[in-house]
Amino acid sequence: MGIFNKKEETRERIKPPVFPGLPEHNFPTYEPSFPSSSETIKKAVRGFDEPMERPLMMPEEKAIFVKVDKYKEAIDTLEIIKEKLKTSQTILNELKELKRKEESELEEWQNSIEDIKEKLNLVDNNLFEV
Numbered sequence: 412m413g414i415f416n417k418k419e420e421t422r423e424r425i426k427p428p429v430f431p432g433l434p435e436h437n438f439p440t441y442e443p444s445f446p447s448s449s450e451t452i453k454k455a456v457r458g459f460d461e462p463m464e465r466p467l468m469m470p471e472e473k474a475i476f477v478k479v480d481k482y483k484e485a486i487d488t489l490e491i492i493k494e495k496l497k498t499s500q501t502i503l504n505e506l507k508e509l510k511r512k513e514e515s516e517l518e519e520w521q522n523s524i525e526d527i528k529e530k531l532n533l534v535d536n537n538l539f540e541v
Contacts, residue, residue, distance in 0.1 A: 477485075
């Protein structure tokens, strides 16, 4: 730490020479071209958080390079997906057919119950008339 203090002390002791008849040192100054207040910086940073509106652009067709083994793997995966879709469609069709048969059976049961009710009412009316 003593080394660093010596440099600072040396700088303070050494002063530039003053020449009589020459004007004072006029060093150029830098003025920023945009306002640097903290509020404008905060506003600018907040602007990056908000999604920017992008103009709608037509997608360009570009060449896509894929490794052959990845391409074959993708083709195999697509074939597996197609097979699973066919299987699921078959199962769905079977379930629809099963549901149709179930509805038909329930309709028959409902009709049978209605027939039994009518016959029971007929018997009941005939017994009480006598």
